[in-house]
Amino acid sequence: MNLTTPEKCDAAERLIEKGRFEDAEFLLDQVLESHPSEMRALVSKAGLHMKAGRLPDAKRCLQGAYDKNPGVPLVLSNMASLALLESRVPDAITHLLEANALQPDFFPAVLLLAQIHQQAGDMRQASKWLAEASRLKPGNTDVLVASAAFELSRERISEATALYDKALAIDPDHVPALSGLAQLRALAGDYEAAGELAKRAHLLAPTDPDTAVILARTYQKAGALADAQKLIERFRNRYADYAPVVLQAAEILIARGQVAEALSVCAAWLRKSPADAVRIVGFLKVLKKAGAWKQIDQMCGTLPEDVSARDLVRSLREEALHALGRSEEAWASWAARRELAPGRPETPLHVTLPGRTPLLDELVLMRFANAWANVGPIKRSGPSLIDGLWKKLTASSGIDVVSEDPQLGLNGRGELLADLAARTCLNAHDMACFKPYLAAEPARENEWRQALPQDERPLVGVFWEGTAPGLQIDHLMKVFAGKPYVPVSLQFDEARHQLRMWPEAIDAGVALAGLEDIVNVVNCLDLVVGPDGIPLHIAGALGRKGVAVLPENHEWYWAGTGAESLWYPSVKRIVRPIDPTWKDAICALSSEIDMHLS
Template sequence: MNLTSSEKCQAAEKLIQKGRFEDAGFLLDQVLESHPGNTSALIAKSALQLKAGHVAEAKQLLQVAYQVTPDDPVILTNMANLALFENRVPDALEHLQTVVGQSPEHLPAKLLLGQIHLQRGDLGDARTWLRRAAALGPEDPDVLVALASLALAHQNITEAAALLDKALECAPDHERVLSTLAQVRALTGDFDAATTLAAKAHLEAPQDPDVAVTLARVYLASGVLGEAQKLMERFRVRFPDFAPVVLCAAEVSIARGKVTEALADTVRWLRNAPKESGRVAGFLKVLKKAGAWQQLLDLSDKLSPELAGSGPVQSLREEALHALGRSREGWASWAARRKLPEKRPEPPLLVGLPPRTPLLDQLVLMRFVNAWAAEGAVELIGHTPVADVWGRIAAGDAVSWRSRADRPVELPADLAARTVLYALEMAAFAPYLAPQPERRALWEGALPQDGRPRVGVFWDARAPGLLIDHLREIFDDVPVHAISLQFDDSRHQLRAWPAAFDAGKALENTGDLVNLVDCLDLVVGPDGLPLHIAGALGKSGVALLQENHEWYWAGQQAQSDWYPSIDRIVSPVGPDWSAGKNALREMLAQWMQDPGAR
């Protein structure tokens, strides 16, 4: 019995779901040979071409299908997806609005609308569309994954995990559910579970490049750089033009210290379509990962007005300006894009804390909140994982929290932008955290008292970061007390450094770090909470960084722009910290010889 075209298309769709793209393509080619206008085959073949990064071929197939049935909601939704791939967001939204207007029960269009708004950070609109999608498919695994992503955007990991567990009950082998749950487990630091889930997703869809990228990123976050490299090498050969694979492969190479190789590979990919905004933004992100800030800025200055004016490119350019110590220019661009009023804000201020504000960015922004609190009341709206640290702001009596706003709020970054641009006197540094006297006294009594300097140390839990062994080798022959400030599960790595004083086991909360750090003579470590607290207190510290450091570690040579009491040691990107270790040894030797610097 001969298979019908419909049966072949259905079989191809199942093969696509399993990641068997070559087999699916074989069946679809059979259909199109005999029925070149079969829209189901055209749509499926277009999706396959898009997976392979062949955008022009995918677009051509969809246009043929569109000419056959221009009002088909499936075709229009796929055209919207293609427009997103080309970074044509307005076109994608127009296609989807047409679909929901003509076919209000078409779930994929509402789901994609929610995902677009989620990617753009429009969380209110994302919630609206995803709720509409959930009303149509309350147990659809793709809907549950999207709702979980929305929960993650609100930093609600517990809710995200619950949604994904529900999706897993509905579809235990759904690769997107498995891979997203793997990302959640990685966020919570459960890398064993994350690796197991991502590996299972890869086994379910072994040829799916998106799933492979998730697994590689979990490997990367787990410090298993070799496995991430092998996986991306295989997929780089098979999908040489697919953006997620190209960019993830570059990120893995950079993490391994192969920066030149990563940049060369990505340049070749960019040259295939140098005017495509998505590729340009992707290449700029690779430059950011490599810490090539000046190259990023130089390239963005040479782009056409259309490319240079896109949101992702402008945002990356602003990051480069900050990282190069040109923060006033970065804030000016940021403020201009958001049409901020030029007049100086007046207290009382209502400051909204966006759900996705990075934790360490908040430590820098506390400086500005504290400065304004000295002039009048400041009210903060939102939630934060470092509420205890916010509670240690020096001008804390003038700072309060509330859950809802009854008038327009200002983002912390908005507040910082205005501070730098329109009220320069508010940008001057002064210590802005204050310890709790009683708790500080308890720490003072608990720490070693023999007169040797007390140096706080902390490290990254896994490669390619600064590891405990790197620090132990440096401090083993330095006459100081190494006080461990590690307070998460990586505290257990101290069994490799028994001479270190484990202060982390007695920390009450993150705010208690303020009391502990204030008792120390020096803090040494990578970018992390203890070093920011030291800088905010005006305590001495040494930041061991790499060239792709965050914007708040901008500076000239050893001098930090944002934290005057913290010295910087900046090394090349990668797992080799030997240059930083040697520089730290020299810096410690000078510090030990100069008691007045302590």
């Protein structure tokens, strides 16, 4: 008994999911030899070509299917998927809307519309299509995963985690759920768990470019740059125009110090479609990763209005302006984008922190809440990971931490901390001047002074990054070798255990009574050195001496001129081209420490 066409197509589709493309193609070719117009076989073969990275072949199959019957939602949805792989987002949306008009209950088109709008940041449209997908297939694992990604984009971590877990409870091998959960674990800094989830997803779908990107990103965050590059290069050869692959490959090149090559690759990619908003924004992100702040500023000034007006583009330009030391321009752009009230802030004030505020951004900007608390009462709402440091502000007695008040502020909330910073810098220059804004606790500081060495040798606080390409413990060991200084480790995370390599260093991290206790230790030290991190920000906020070792793609708050830091006058900057060896920076840091402590 011969196999029927539907049976062959069913088997081929299962083989494609397992990555067995040769076997699947053999079955599909059998169908097409006898039935050249078989729609399902043409679409399946196009899907096979897409999975294998053969996009021109996929395009020929889909065009053939479309020419034979242009009114098939399945064909249109696959044409949309192909357009996404080629970063043609408007074309993808057009195909999907056409499929939805032909068949409103065609689930793949509805779900993909939700995902595209979410990735584009159009949350209203994403929510609309996601609700429709949930109505069509309640409890469907793909809907649960799309909903989790939607919650994650809104920074609702616990809700996203619960949805991913629910999807995996239904289907333990659901690849997008495994990949999404891997991203969440990486965000939490649990790279081991993230790596296991990402590897499992990749092994289940070894030809899927999205799972490969997530695994490569996890390798990169864990410091395994060579593994990350080796993996992503395989997919870059297949998906030369797929934005996630191109951008992840560039990011890894930059992390390895190959900045010129990364920019060259992305520039060539952009030239293929110079008006494509997705490619423009992607290229701007790569410029940020490379620390090419001037190029970002220049490029943003030449973009079409529909692209330059996007929030993400304006935000990237604001970061560039800050990094270039043009903070007043940056705050003016922020104020216009946020439609902030003009004029000098007036107390009482209510400031709020959105979910997952970058911790170091918060630490930099809390100075403005502190400044205004010296004038009048401040209410602060919203979640913070550094509540203990808020209590160390010199004017902490004037700041009341409250739950959100529905009668206050924009959308029932107070203004963002960054909003207060913008209004202060633009309208109240006297309140924006730097003054130390953290204070040590005298009794606890004295305990630290008694515990630290009492001889005449200078005490230098040190910390480092746990993985490449950051400044590593062995780089600091080279700096301190043979010097008459006492290194005091302020490391408080898992990297603290690397101190077994450096027996000469004092492990202050083992005795820290919470993150806020770093304030008391730092106030006892002669100098603090290291990469961008909490100890240096605390030194700067105390007005204590410090030296920040930074790559050219440093964050906005390390803006300055030469060695001078704009935001922390007591902290000197050593800014060097991106280089995982930190060779030049090590020499410069050694000289800077000697100069400070001579």
